Amino acid sequence: MNESPRSSARWRPTVLALLLVLLEPIRLRAEDRIDYRFEGYYEDGNRTDVTTTGVYVQTELNPNLVLKGEFVYDSISGASPTGGPPPAGDPQVPLMQFDDRRYAGYVKMDIKQGRFTHQPQFAYSYEHDYKSASVAWNELIEFNQKNTVLALGISHNFDQVLGIYQPEFADKGVTDFLIGITQILGPRTTLTANLTLGYLDGYLSDPYKGVNFFYPFPDPSFDALPYGVNAPENRPSHRFRQVGWLGLNHYCKPVDGALEASFRLGHDDWDVTSQTVAVAWFQKVSKRFTAAPLFRFYHQSAASFYATRFVGDPTLPDGSLYSYLPDGTLLFPGDPGFPGDGVIGEVPAWPSHYSSDYRLSQLNTYTFGVQVNAQITEKILLTVSYKRYLMRGTDGVTLASAYPDANAITAGFNLWF
Numbered sequence: 001m002n003e004s005p006r007s008s009a010r011w012r013p014t015v016l017a018l019l020l021v022l023l024e025p026i027r028l029r030a031e032d033r034i035d036y037r038f039e040g041y042y043e044d045g046n047r048t049d050v051t052t053t054g055v056y057v058q059t060e061l062n063p064n065l066v067l068k069g070e071f072v073y074d075s076i077s078g079a080s081p082t083g084g085p086p087p088a089g090d091p092q093v094p095l096m097q098f099d100d101r102r103y104a105g106y107v108k109m110d111i112k113q114g115r116f117t118h119q120p121q122f123a124y125s126y127e128h129d130y131k132s133a134s135v136a137w138n139e140l141i142e143f144n145q146k147n148t149v150l151a152l153g154i155s156h157n158f159d160q161v162l163g164i165y166q167p168e169f170a171d172k173g174v175t176d177f178l179i180g181i182t183q184i185l186g187p188r189t190t191l192t193a194n195l196t197l198g199y200l201d202g203y204l205s206d207p208y209k210g211v212n213f214f215y216p217f218p219d220p221s222f223d224a225l226p227y228g229v230n231a232p233e234n235r236p237s238h239r240f241r242q243v244g245w246l247g248l249n250h251y252c253k254p255v256d257g258a259l260e261a262s263f264r265l266g267h268d269d270w271d272v273t274s275q276t277v278a279v280a281w282f283q284k285v286s287k288r289f290t291a292a293p294l295f296r297f298y299h300q301s302a303a304s305f306y307a308t309r310f311v312g313d314p315t316l317p318d319g320s321l322y323s324y325l326p327d328g329t330l331l332f333p334g335d336p337g338f339p340g341d342g343v344i345g346e347v348p349a350w351p352s353h354y355s356s357d358y359r360l361s362q363l364n365t366y367t368f369g370v371q372v373n374a375q376i377t378e379k380i381l382l383t384v385s386y387k388r389y390l391m392r393g394t395d396g397v398t399l400a401s402a403y404p405d406a407n408a409i410t411a412g413f414n415l416w417f
Contacts, residue, residue: 031058031060031416031417032058032059032060032416032417033056033057033058033414033415033416033417034055034056034057034058034414034415034417035054035055035056035057035412035413035414035415036053036054036055036056036412036413037052037053037054037055037056037410037411037412038051038052038053038410038411038412039051039052039053039054039408039409039410040052040408040409040410041389041406041407041408042406042407042408043078043404043405043406044404044405044406044407045404046078046079047078047079047080047095047404047406048076048077048078048079048080048404048406049076049077049078050074050075050076051074051075052072052073052074052075053072053073054070054071054072054073054412055070055071056068056069056070057069057070063112064111064112064113065109065110065111065112066109066110066112067107067108067109068107068108068109068110069105069106069107069108070105070106071103071104071105072102072103072104072105073101073102073103073104074101074102074103074104075100075101075102076098076099076100076101076102077098077099077100078097078098079095079096079097079098080095080096080098080208081093081094081095081096081357081358081402082094082095082096082208082209082210082228082229083209083210083211083212083229083233083355083356083357084210084211084212084227084228084229084230084356085212085226085227085228085308085309085356085399086227086399087226087227088226088227090227091399091400091401092399092401093358093399093401093402094227094228094229096208098208100127100128100129101127101128102125102126102127102130103125103126103127104123104124104125104126105123105124105125106121106122106123106124107121107122107123108120108121108122109121115141115142115143115146116139116140116141116142117139117140117141117142118137118138118139119136119137119138119139119140120135120136120137121134121135121136121137121138121155122134122135122136123135123136129161129162129163129207130159130160130161130162131159131160131169132157132158132159132160133157133158134155134156134157134158134174135155135156136153136154136155136156137153137154137155138151138152138153138178139151139152139153147183147184148181148182148183148184149181149182150179150180150181151178151179151180151181151182151194152178152179153176153177153178153179153180154175154176154177154178155174155175155176156173156174156175156176157172157173157174157175158171158173159171159172159173159174159202160172161203161207162207163206163207163208164207164208164232165205165207165208165209165210165232165233166203166205166207166232170202170203170207171202171203172200172201172202172203172204173200173201173202174198174199174200175198175199175200176196176197176198177196177197177198178194178195178196178197179194179195180192180193180194180195180245181193188250188251188252188253189248189249189250189251190248190249191246191247191248192245192246192247192248192249193244193245193246193247194243194244194245194246195242195243195244195245196241196242196243196244196245197240197241197242197243198239198240198241198242198243199238199239199240199241200238200239200240200241201237201238201239202237203237204235204236204237204238204239205232205233205234205235205355206233206235206355206357207232209232209233209355209356209357210229210230210231210232210233210356211229211230211231211232211233211307211309211310211354211355211356212224212225212226212227212228212229212230212231212309212310212356213230213231213309213310213311213312213313213314213350214226214309214310214311214312215311215312215313215347215348217322217330217345218324218328218330218343218345219324219328219329219330222330224313224314224315226309230314231314231350233354233355233356233357234352234353234354234355235270235305235353235355236270236305236353238269239268239269239270240268240269241266241267241268241269242266242267242268243264243265243266243267244264244265244266245262245263245264245265246262246263246264247260247261247262247263248260248261248262255283256283256284257281257282257283257284258281258282259279259280259281259282260278260279260280260281260282261278261279261280262276262277262278263275263276263277263278264276264278266300270303270304270305270360271301271302271303271304272300272301272302272303272360273300273301274298274299274300274301275298275299275300276296276297276298276299277296277297278294278295278296278297279294279295279296280292280293280294280295280371281293281294287375288374288375288376289372289373289374289375290372290373290375291370291371291372291373292370292371292372292373292385293368293369293370294367294368294369294370294371294387295366295367295368296365296366296367296368297364297365297366297367298364298365298366298367299363299364299394300362300363301362302360302361302362302395303355303360303361305351305352305353305354305355305360306355306356306357306360306361307354307356307397308356308397308398308399309356310350310351310354310356311348312347312348312349312350313347316347316349317349317350318349318350319346319347319348319349319350320332320333320346320347321333321339321344321345321346321347322344322345322346322347323338323339323340323342323343323344323345324342324343324345325340325341325342326341326342329342358393358398358402358403361393361395361397361398361402362393362394362395363391363392363393363394363395363403364391364392364394365389365390365391365392366389366390366392367387367388367389367390368387368388369385369386369387369388369408370385370386371383371384371385371410372384372385378416379415379416379417380413380414380415380416381413381414381415382412382413383410383411383412383413383414384409384410384411385408385409385410385411386407386408386409387407387408387409388405388406388407388408389404389405389406389407389408390405391403391404391405
């Protein structure tokens with residue numbers, strides 16, 4: 001199997017943001033069911049293709065115990081930016097080919113005890129270069145005659161990652177805490193507010209992404225190549241993030257349609273601040289068909305350690321003085337005769353952290369599309385959706401060719417029995 005420059009933990013958030021949607025009608029109680037989904041994500045220009053097949057099963061063992069589980073198989077292939085800049089005048093960032101597979105699944109229970117619902121969960125994901133096991137516990141508490149639901153949650157991921165720049169598995173941990181509340185504002189309106197605090201530690205760099213260090217010496221023969229990759233990226237070994245989310249659902253009876261709107265605000269100690277606005281309108285067009293146009297806008301600032309190129313010498317991470325003699329000779333500390341009568345210069349030391357991954361740059365993304373649901377019978381729902389995804393850099397520095405555009409499709413069914 002070829003090495004993948006994009007492990008699931010890096011590309012999956014983008015793909016899932018495109019593909020995951022609410023597909024099922026509201027039902028008054030849990031029922032046995034099985035869902036099937038095929039999801040495809042295809043970037044323009046033969047960049048990255050991802051196909052996902054997922055099967056979800058839910059069974060009610062008794063009125064107070066529901067068992068849920070899902071299995072997902074992903075296939076990903078194509079090309080991804082290496083992180084290095086291209087030669088001067090070339091608008092195309094360098095790409096690396098890859099091919100990988102992912103097998104993932106989870107098991108979850110809903111245990112009902114009075115106004116409390118306990119939700120333990122275990123999940124596992126495997127690729128040749130990424131392994132992840134996670135445990136989670138969510139607690140739902142009903143108040144105010146079930147008009148208010150408080151959600152409390154905690155989860156932890158035990159991840160291991162390897163790649164070109166990390167030949168042996170390195171550990172990464174992810175811990176998230178969630179507190180949220182859902183309030184029924186009226187017979188047709190609900191409001192949800194969530195706050196998530198997350199802490200990541202361990203190996204957080206992308207083991208397939210590199211950077212370019214370049215310093216223009218007085219003698220160009222000492223210069224490193226000003227393009228391509230000559231060092232692996234180095235991100236901080238910890239990350240603290242905070243995410244607030246506000247969602248509103250409203251059913252508009254006169255037109256038999258429903259609005260689903262949300263706003264997300266994120267921040268972390270990498271100096272990445274993000275805002276997301278999403279709107280969807282679910283319109284019933286006949287007794288059996290529902291159409292849902294949707295739009296999503298996302299903006300983020302750049303990480304504090306992001307740049308398209310870094311000043312320094314790939315062989316001198318600690319920096320160095322040098323002396324440029326009148327005859328054109330360069331001397332470094334330790335060379336005979338240093339510093340002589342030359343002009344003293346200094347190669348700067350590498351910064352503490354550095355990355356040229358375009359996903360850490362300042363950027364906007366736009367997603368728009370439509371989803372169609374067909375209620376074939378009371379127990380069979382068919383779903384098809386199409387989304388167009390656009391990513392645009394806004395820093396005026398990162399080349400446009402680094403950012404992908406993509407098409408995403410989803411097709412599947414829900415079966416209750």
